[in-house]
Amino acid sequence: MQAARHVVCALSGGVDSAVAALLLKRRGYQVTGVFMKNWDLLDEHGVCAADKDCEDAYRVCQILDLPFRQVSYVKEYWNDVFSDFLNEYEKGRTPNPDIICNKHIKFSCFFRYAVDNLGADAIATGHYARTSQEDGEVFQQKHIKRPEGLFRNRFEVRNAVKLLQAADSFKDQTFFLSQVSQDALRRTIFPLGGLTKDFVKKIAAENRLHHVLQKKESMGMCFIGKRNFEHFLLQYLPSRPGQFISIEDHKVLGTHKGWFLYTLGQRANIGGLRAPWYVVEKDSAKGDVFVAPRLDHPALYRDLLRTSRVHWITEEPPAALVRDKMMECHFRFRHQMALVCRVLQGGRVPGQREDPAAGAVCLHASEGPAPSWGAHR
Numbered sequence: 001m002q003a004a005r006h007v008v009c010a011l012s013g014g015v016d017s018a019v020a021a022l023l024l025k026r027r028g029y030q031v032t033g034v035f036m037k038n039w040d041l042l043d044e045h046g047v048c049a050a051d052k053d054c055e056d057a058y059r060v061c062q063i064l065d066l067p068f069r070q071v072s073y074v075k076e077y078w079n080d081v082f083s084d085f086l087n088e089y090e091k092g093r094t095p096n097p098d099i100i101c102n103k104h105i106k107f108s109c110f111f112r113y114a115v116d117n118l119g120a121d122a123i124a125t126g127h128y129a130r131t132s133q134e135d136g137e138v139f140q141q142k143h144i145k146r147p148e149g150l151f152r153n154r155f156e157v158r159n160a161v162k163l164l165q166a167a168d169s170f171k172d173q174t175f176f177l178s179q180v181s182q183d184a185l186r187r188t189i190f191p192l193g194g195l196t197k198d199f200v201k202k203i204a205a206e207n208r209l210h211h212v213l214q215k216k217e218s219m220g221m222c223f224i225g226k227r228n229f230e231h232f233l234l235q236y237l238p239s240r241p242g243q244f245i246s247i248e249d250h251k252v253l254g255t256h257k258g259w260f261l262y263t264l265g266q267r268a269n270i271g272g273l274r275a276p277w278y279v280v281e282k283d284s285a286k287g288d289v290f291v292a293p294r295l296d297h298p299a300l301y302r303d304l305l306r307t308s309r310v311h312w313i314t315e316e317p318p319a320a321l322v323r324d325k326m327m328e329c330h331f332r333f334r335h336q337m338a339l340v341c342r343v344l345q346g347g348r349v350p351g352q353r354e355d356p357a358a359g360a361v362c363l364h365a366s367e368g369p370a371p372s373w374g375a376h377r
């Protein structure tokens with residue numbers, strides 16, 4: 001008889017990955033649970049939250065009778081995720097550290113550790129996402145036990161694998177997985193891809209996983225916790241006091257501690273003013289932040305958005321984009337925001353060589369691509 005395939009499941013100490021590990025075991029895989037310690041500084045209460053999460057992950061393995069390991073990527077997280085996060089803020093952009101963490105830590109360091117050190121055939125996480133090689137049936141909300149034979153070709157894939165949205169569109173986490181490599185995706189299983197969160201909680205409750213059920217859902221950036229975001233950032237970046245200026249009459253409305261703390265479109269709380277104002281523009285040289293008085297103010301809207309090099313998971317870059325220099329794509333600009341169909345124009349980024357994988361996104365659905373890179377309003 002063929003030996004069971006070995007799947008290394010990333011266990012965060014939360015309910016999703018605990019149920020992912022349980023489902024893998026039920027399907028006949030040999031499962032190892034691994035907790036990653038990525039951040040070891042104390043939170044706002046002087047507690048290292050990672051220690052409690054690690055204990056919870058260990059308990060999941062005890063309940064499910066799985067081997068448990070712990071790895072530390074504190075140094076890698078600091079160098080590849082947190083430093084990038086600070087650098088991006090310093091440049092006035094708003095990075096998403098969860099996307100970078102998936103790219104560099106979970107689907108790179110952890111993936112290599114699982115394959116090279118633990119001899120895994122595949123890794124698994126509790127993300128709500130699917131790939132084009134999932135065996136549809138087994139992801140339905142039924143307790144079906146599958147004979148091992150059905151999965152024997154699971155990891156011998158010839159065609160490139162696609163990242164697909166989860167069945168639970170509210171929980172779908174593909175936005176955070178948008179930078180993973182083809183190499184890692186080929187050997188990744190998302191056991192929760194076809195399930196709803198409620199169903200996952202039900203499975204946890206029926207399988208003695210009460211300790212993870214009681215935990216609060218992780219929200220926002222893990223290293224910030226409940227701390228005030230501005231205070232947190234100003235511990236790492238020097239403040240640069242500047243002014244809030246009205247875009248309408250250039251009147252000074254108040255002061256702030258750093259233009260880089262604001263994101264375009266963000267609501268700005270200006271001391272002493274009751275009505276909300278929204279960020280339109282930032283002047284990095286003078287440190288001023290220009291604001292508009294209403295969310296429907298025309299100064300807040302754009303026709304064109306420039307992207308840096310696009311990360312193509314399946315076809316790099318798509319042949320249609322190289323041939324036509326443009327293609328229709330569906331975009332999501334933030335997690336849980338609706339997907340919108342827009343035209344992506346490949347081409348030349350100013351100051352760089354011709355690169356069909358870099359692009360501009362025309363933000364009006366009804367119009368064709370914008371005429372040139374110069375136009376950005």
Ligand SMILES: Nc1ncnc2c1ncn2[C@@H]1O[C@H](COP(=O)(O)OP(=O)(O)OP(=O)(O)O)[C@@H](O)[C@H]1O
Nearest residue numbers: 010011012014015016017034035036125126127218
């Ligand atoms: N510290 C960690 N150690 C191991 N795996 C992790 C860790 N943090 C996250 N993961 C993996 O990444 C997945 C997504 O994590 P994320 O924190 O975004 O989601 P989540 O919905 O809160 O998941 P969970 O309920 O499992 O904590 C987890 O389900 C788990 O597989």
